[in-house]
Amino acid sequence: MVSEVSEKIKMIIISKGKKEVDANSIEEQTNLIDDLGFDSVQMIEFIVSLEESFGVSLDDADVDLDVLSKYGVVVKMIEKKIAKKV
Amino acid sequence: MLIRDILLERSSSETLAVFYAGKQYTYRALYELSSGVAEKLRASGRATRNIGIYLPNSIEYVIAYFALALLGRTIVPIGIQAKKIEILSTAEYCELGLIITKGKYKNDLCESLESNPYRVGVYDIEFDTTIALGAVVERYQGYSNTFEPVEDDTAILLHTSGTTSNPKRVMLTHANLISNIRSNIESLELTKEERSLIALPMFFGYCNTAQFLTHMFLGASIVIMDSPIFLPHIFFEFIERHKITNFTGVPSMLLMLLSYRNRGMHDVTALRYICFGGGVMPIDKLKELIFAFPTVGFVHTYGQTEASPRATALLPRDALHKIGSVGKPIPGVALRIIDDEGNDVVKGEIGEIILHGPNVMKGYYKRPDVTSTAIIDGWLHTGDLGRHDVDNYVYLTGRKKNIIISGGMNIYPEEIEEVLLGHEGVQEACVIGEEHPILGEVPSAIIVLSKCEKHVSVEMLKDFCMSILPQNKVPVRFTIATELSKTATGKIRRY
Numbered sequence: 001m002v003s004e005v006s007e008k009i010k011m012i013i014i015s016k017g018k019k020e021v022d023a024n025s026i027e028e029q030t031n032l033i034d035d036l037g038f039d040s041v042q043m044i045e046f047i048v049s050l051e052e053s054f055g056v057s058l059d060d061a062d063v064d065l066d067v068l069s070k071y072g073v074v075v076k077m078i079e080k081k082i083a084k085k086v
Numbered sequence: 087m088l089i090r091d092i093l094l095e096r097s098s099s100e101t102l103a104v105f106y107a108g109k110q111y112t113y114r115a116l117y118e119l120s121s122g123v124a125e126k127l128r129a130s131g132r133a134t135r136n137i138g139i140y141l142p143n144s145i146e147y148v149i150a151y152f153a154l155a156l157l158g159r160t161i162v163p164i165g166i167q168a169k170k171i172e173i174l175s176t177a178e179y180c181e182l183g184l185i186i187t188k189g190k191y192k193n194d195l196c197e198s199l200e201s202n203p204y205r206v207g208v209y210d211i212e213f214d215t216t217i218a219l220g221a222v223v224e225r226y227q228g229y230s231n232t233f234e235p236v237e238d239d240t241a242i243l244l245h246t247s248g249t250t251s252n253p254k255r256v257m258l259t260h261a262n263l264i265s266n267i268r269s270n271i272e273s274l275e276l277t278k279e280e281r282s283l284i285a286l287p288m289f290f291g292y293c294n295t296a297q298f299l300t301h302m303f304l305g306a307s308i309v310i311m312d313s314p315i316f317l318p319h320i321f322f323e324f325i326e327r328h329k330i331t332n333f334t335g336v337p338s339m340l341l342m343l344l345s346y347r348n349r350g351m352h353d354v355t356a357l358r359y360i361c362f363g364g365g366v367m368p369i370d371k372l373k374e375l376i377f378a379f380p381t382v383g384f385v386h387t388y389g390q391t392e393a394s395p396r397a398t399a400l401l402p403r404d405a406l407h408k409i410g411s412v413g414k415p416i417p418g419v420a421l422r423i424i425d426d427e428g429n430d431v432v433k434g435e436i437g438e439i440i441l442h443g444p445n446v447m448k449g450y451y452k453r454p455d456v457t458s459t460a461i462i463d464g465w466l467h468t469g470d471l472g473r474h475d476v477d478n479y480v481y482l483t484g485r486k487k488n489i490i491i492s493g494g495m496n497i498y499p500e501e502i503e504e505v506l507l508g509h510e511g512v513q514e515a516c517v518i519g520e521e522h523p524i525l526g527e528v529p530s531a532i533i534v535l536s537k538c539e540k541h542v543s544v545e546m547l548k549d550f551c552m553s554i555l556p557q558n559k560v561p562v563r564f565t566i567a568t569e570l571s572k573t574a575t576g577k578i579r580r581y
Contacts, residue, residue, distance in 0.1 A: 018234075021543050033314050037557050041493070041524050042315040044342055060319040060348060 005054070005082065006075045013071065016042050026040045028043030033065070043068065050074070056081040087259045090155040093117050096146075101278075102241035103302065105309040105328060106145040113305070120152035121212060127157060127184065134183030135229045136243065138176065140168075140195050140545050141187055143288045143310050146211045148298075149286075150186040158235040158253035161242040162255075163289030166191055167556035170198035179253045180243055180451070183226035188212045195223055205331045209466070230302045239357040243451050244291050244391050245365050247498045254456065256291070259446040264293050265444035266394035266417055267303045273399050274359060274385065280306035281356075281478070283330040285316050285339065286494070291391035292364060294511040297334050318346035324461070328398045336494025337367040338524045344375055355381055359402070363387035364494035365526040370411050376405055388482060389414035392466055394445040397421060398480055409480040419443040421480065422473055431473070436483050439472045440465040488505040490519035490527045497559055502529055502551070509550050511535055511542030516570050517561060534570055 005047040010023045017036045020046070038046065051058055056078065067073050096103075096113035101393050104111040111119070127133045137159045141147040154161045162180045162414055164173060173195065175180070184207040189223050199206050202220030209216045235241075239381070240262055243255040282301045286293040309328045313320045316339055324330060340362055343349060360382055367386070377382055383402030389395035399419065400413030415421040422430055423437040431437035446466045449457035460467055469487035472480050490497040499517035506515035514534040519527035544564040550564075551560045561569045 009482065020548055038315070039557065041338065043315055043317060044345070044524075063317065063319060065313060065315070065317070065320075 005077065006080055008053060009050070009071070009075055009078065011055060012046060016046045022034040026071055028070075028075075031069050032071065033069045038069075050078060054082060056076055056085065087264050088155070088158075088235060088237065089263060089299070090152070090158070092118060092261075093152050093155070093298065094296065096305055099305065099458060101305055102307045104145055104148055105307065106148075106362065107310075109145070111148075113435060116148065116152065119149045121156055122473070123149055123153035123186075123486070124156040126214055127153060127186075127209065130207060130209065131182070131227075132184040132209075132216065132218075133159060133229055134181065134226045135233075136162050136180045136182055136286050137470045138164050138180070138182045138185035139187075139209070139289075140164045140173070140185050140191055142166050142191065144188075144312070144313040144553070145310070146186075146188050147288050148310075151298075152213055153186075154267050158233050158238050159229070163242070163244070163294075163555065165234060165245065165287065165289055167558070169554055169556065172556070173184070173198040174202055174252065176245075180255065181226050184209060184216075186211050202504065202523060220315070221244060232234060235260065238448070239530050240448060240451075240497065242294065244289070244294070246391055246450075246496065247501060249502065254453055255451045257451050258391075258394055259448050262297055262394045262445055262447060263299060264303075265302045266396055266404060269416045269443075270296050270300050270396055271304065271336060272575050273396075273401075274332075274361075276300065276304060278305045280304060280331045281309050281328060282306065283311060283321075283324050283328070283333045284308055284334065285311045285321065286334060290494075290557045291395040292334065292336075292389070292494070295394055296361065296387075296396050316342065318342050322346070322349065322352040325357055326353050331355065331356055332359040332361065334361040337365045337526060338493045340367065340375060341371060341524050344371055344378065349378060354379060357382050359383045359385050361385040361399075362385050363412070365390065365491045366390055372409060373406070386412050386482065388470075390468055390470070391458065392447045392468070393419070393441050393443075393522075396446065397441050397445070398481070404479070408475075408477075408479050411481050412481060415441075419445060423480075433474045433476060433478075436471055436473045438472045438486055439468045439482075441468060442466070484516065490517075490520075490529050492527050492529065492558055493525040495558055497529055499529065502531065502555065502559055505551060505554050506533065506547065508554075509542070509547060512547070520563065522562075528562045530560060530563040530565070532565045532570060 010026050014021050047063055097117035101113055102110050103113045103116045137154050139150045164176055185208045188211050195208055199219040204223040204225035205220050207216050237260045241255040241260045242258050246256055246538050249378050283295050284297055289299055339396045348452035384405050385401040388398040389394055397419050398412045398415050400411050420442040422440050425431050425437050442465050471484040472482045488499055502517040503515045506512050512533055513536040516532045517529050520526045520530040547564050
């Protein structure tokens with residue numbers, strides 16, 4: 001389950017980002033803004049995709065940039081949201 | 087009046103001038119910090135006539151800006167997304183002997199300048215250190231410290247186009263900027279009680295005059311958003327926490343605010359105005375915004391860097407019944423709409439918008455050829471098409487020039503095509519604007535590959551563009567074609 005979520009998030013990142021990114025190069029510490037050059041529009045599209053793909057709702061605290069810009073932190077946050085739903 | 091007088095007149099004021107990253111700076115503090123940096127730059131012996139600023143929106147940007155104004159130097163802002171090739175071409179074109187920067191931007195800058203054909207000083211504003219980079223040749227020596235600028239001297243050189251070659255910067259004089267500031271204040275009836283939120287890049291002409299300098303001139307306050315990207319909930323937090331009275335943005339920002347589901351949960355009662363321009367704002371979305379925020383006045387503006395930049399405004403009282411219009415010229419600015427023969431068109435007919443007033447630029451730096459085609463008999467030919475309605479309100483209808491406007495930024499397709507043609511695998515390239523729901527338009531490339539070349543993939547072309555162009559200019563799509571559609575004269579047909 002864990003790997004399914006993380007792989008899906010990687011795919012979303014790759015589809016929303018402008019840079020050509022290899023899924024294997026996305027690591028826990030990868031920063032979407034600093035490393036992958038995400039801008040406002042890409043970040044908003046990323047948030048919407050997370051909500052739609054996982055059927056979760058992200059509130060303002062979840063979309064704090066410290067949370068949202070790091071791949072590893074996003075994975076943990078989405079996993080928690082999914083666990084709460086079950 | 088000179089730009090430095092804006093600060094000098096308030097050098098002992100304890101009023102809040104800037105709020106940035108949790109800290110408050112009064113006008114007095116700003117004056118002391120700026121004059122301190124000015125002295126350091128003077129002493130460095132590298133203070134050339136034009137000096138670069140390579141800084142993000144920050145208090146350091148404000149300090150560097152006023153330090154250069156106090157020194158009487160011309161400010162040359164370089165966008166932080168500029169890649170090596172653009173930094174080098176700017177340094178060469180603007181004869182920069184010194185660039186002010188900080189932190190991680192310093193590392194990028196130093197890496198870019200190492201191969202510069204002459205010495206350029208890099209001043210770290212945080213640590214007060216200067217290093218010299220590039221070849222040992224000293225091309226530009228420190229400028230006379232006794233230079234006293236006058237109102238018609240260039241205060242700032244703002245970038246318009248040319249990433250790799252033919253760079254083109256607009257010369258705005260002290261008189262240009264001060265006149266546009268005054269017109270803007272009169273048009274919006276702004277007071278010293280204003281508190282303006284800055285989220286647009288500060289080197290952007292729209293932000294430079296209409297937000298940053300206008301509020302400093304008033305003795306009001308600016309709040310600089312310290313978030314690396316614009317997100318609606320961060321915007322609303324700032325509006326609420328700092329009791330922001332006005333904000334200026336581009337349509338893409340407004341569309342993001344509209345898509346934010348918690349927008350009704352924030353107190354925006356202090357917010358008097360949201361000014362917007364620089365791109366198409368869909369009328370239905372604008373209406374939705376006006377109804378979603380009934381206490382906020384929406385001001386649709388029109389201008390261009392060459393006009394310092396603001397030329398017209400549609401004030402809140404007209405926002406609904408003249409929706410879709412960019413309003414009327416602001417005080418001091420004259421506007422005509424002309425046909426190809428230079429005659430005024432009749433109301434309702436489409437023609438080119440031309441502008442006249444003290445806000446019209448001095449010209450393009452070192453480009454008298456282009457200046458003479460842009461300014462004719464004192465009138466700035468904008469290249470924008472528009473029409474007047476029966477009440478003389480102006481409506482934009484299109485562009486004569488070939489420009490893609492993406493997220494409020496002008497992108498010239500030829501710049502991207504030039505980069506693409508620099509790739510060995512590209513024989514022909516055509517870049518067009520593709521519609522985007524938030525950014526308005528984004529660049530998209532159609533490529534004809536060279537024959538007998540090794541395999542060239544779309545990924546390779548994308549990476550190539552990424553290495554040279556700022557991100558917003560990298561095409562979102564690369565379509566490989568066997569040939570490009572041409573006009574009878576052999577020019578590429580873009581539409």
